[in-house]
Amino acid sequence: MVKAIDAPYAAGRRGSSWIKVKPVLTFDLVVLGAEWGSGRRRGWLSNLHLGARDPEGEFADPGGFVMVGKTFKGLTDELLRWQTEHFPEHETHRTASTVFLRPEIVVEIAIDGVQRSPRYPGGIALRFARVKGYRDDKSPAEADTIQSLRSLLRG
Numbered sequence: 057m058v059k060a061i062d063a064p065y066a067a068g069r070r071g072s073s074w075i076k077v078k079p080v081l082t083f084d085l086v087v088l089g090a091e092w093g094s095g096r097r098r099g100w101l102s103n104l105h106l107g108a109r110d111p112e113g114e115f116a117d118p119g120g121f122v123m124v125g126k127t128f129k130g131l132t133d134e135l136l137r138w139q140t141e142h143f144p145e146h147e148t149h150r151t152a153s154t155v156f157l158r159p160e161i162v163v164e165i166a167i168d169g170v171q172r173s174p175r176y177p178g179g180i181a182l183r184f185a186r187v188k189g190y191r192d193d194k195s196p197a198e199a200d201t202i203q204s205l206r207s208l209l210r211g
Contacts, residue, residue, distance in 0.1 A: 078168045078184075081208070083108070083200040084191055086121050086159040090143055093128070093136070100136040101143050103128040106185065107159060108178065108202040115178045115202060121159045122202050125182035130166075135187065159196050164188040170208045178202045180209065 059065065063073030085106045093102030107121035115122040131139075146157040166186050173181035182205075 080166050080168065082164055082166050082188060083205065084162050084194055084198065085124070085165050086196050086199050087143075087157055087161045087163055088121060088123055088159060089154050089156040090139060091126075091154045097128070097136060099140075101139045101155060102131065102136060104131075104163065104187070105154070105156075106163070106165060106182065107199075108205050109196070109199045110178075110202050112203070121196070121199070122178040123176050124170075124178050124180055124202065124205060125176065125185050127165065127182070127185035127187060129185065130187035135190075162191040162194040162196060162199055164191055170205050172209065178206070180206055 058075050058077055060073040063071075085108055087104050088107040089105035090101040091103040091105075092098075093100045103126050105123055106125050106127065108124050110116040110118070110120055110122045112118065113120070143155055143157055146160050148156050148158055150156060164187075165182065166188050167182045168184040170180045171183055172179060175181060180202075
């Protein structure tokens with residue numbers, strides 16, 4: 057928490073002069089799939105399945121990728137159009153709701169941290185994940201590892 061320097065201090069009180077400051081961390085992850093959107097995003101590939109590299113093969117094949125979360129935050133209409141047009145070129149298979157992709161596309165994701173989660177194979181989930189942009193300058197081999205994300209866990 058930070059307080060405006062000219063605001064009075066009152067023990068136990070937070071008002072409009074106080075702001076909660078959260079960490080912003082960025083990681084380069086791969087897109088493992090995308091779900092078809094609903095509502096305003098209907099007809100567009102939207103919710104991204106995100107994977108971290110697993111060089112040790114702790115959670116996936118050695119050198120493979122393990123899913124660590126999903127997000128649709130930060131996607132502009134332009135990105136939604138681009139994804140819908142280009143993701144099928146990387147498709148391995150699909151269900152009625154999801155297009156699964158070869159791990160070839162790297163995306164920069166901002167997060168506030170990670171938390172333990174039984175939902176994903178790596179045992180962690182991203183907190184408040186949002187898309188910053190795609191990384192055409194990086195290969196999947198340069199994506200961040202599950203170990204680097206797990207190192208953010210407290211205790």
